Amino acid sequence: MVFDTETTGVGCGDRVVSLGAVRLDAALEPEATLHLAFAPGIPCHWGAARVHGMSDAFLALHPPFAAHAGEIAGFFAGAMGCAHNLAFDRRMLGGEFERLHLPAPWGAEFCTLQAWRRARPGRRAGLAHAAAACGLGREGTLHGALEDAWLAVQILRALHGLPPALMQLHGITNGPGDG
Numbered sequence: 001m002v003f004d005t006e007t008t009g010v011g012c013g014d015r016v017v018s019l020g021a022v023r024l025d026a027a028l029e030p031e032a033t034l035h036l037a038f039a040p041g042i043p044c045h046w047g048a049a050r051v052h053g054m055s056d057a058f059l060a061l062h063p064p065f066a067a068h069a070g071e072i073a074g075f076f077a078g079a080m081g082c083a084h085n086l087a088f089d090r091r092m093l094g095g096e097f098e099r100l101h102l103p104a105p106w107g108a109e110f111c112t113l114q115a116w117r118r119a120r121p122g123r124r125a126g127l128a129h130a131a132a133a134c135g136l137g138r139e140g141t142l143h144g145a146l147e148d149a150w151l152a153v154q155i156l157r158a159l160h161g162l163p164p165a166l167m168q169l170h171g172i173t174n175g176p177g178d179g
Contacts, residue, residue, distance in 0.1 A: 001079040001106055002156060004148035005092045006052040009045035016096050017044065017059050018052065018172070020146030021075060022153050030153065030165050034075045035146040037172045038065045051143050063174060065096045073097075073105040081106030084127045084152040085113045112155045119159060127151055134158045139169070146170070 006018040021034040083089040131151040150167040
């Protein structure tokens, strides 16, 4: 399970505003995607909003994280959690589950950022740089959770000597009144 979060900021009290996840099979072939947005209950830091482009007004139209925690847990189903800069995404998404007194929905963990650094010492390893080294990039200037999860999928596949998979981007699938 490769995932990415967009958040209200980077501090301990910040919240997840968007989750993108791509479920992979044992051969690292994509099986399904999940793309959700949440009303965080707190304002986004201006810097975070500049990164992901979601306004407080837009996010307020979405259900809170708690409304989709069960769906997310079911989608992850204890699979290995993988992210580019896993420490950040683990802290943010794991924090949402902790607030609900629920365990994190993933089992083992793998960080493509750390693996990329080990495989290519001395080279820039941020998501944009690693993706560019694979011949990929974001469609626009904003960070989207699903697109960034897909880029991490491509990096994971490259680390395993596999060609890029067809990226299946789509909009947020939950909205006002869902949950």
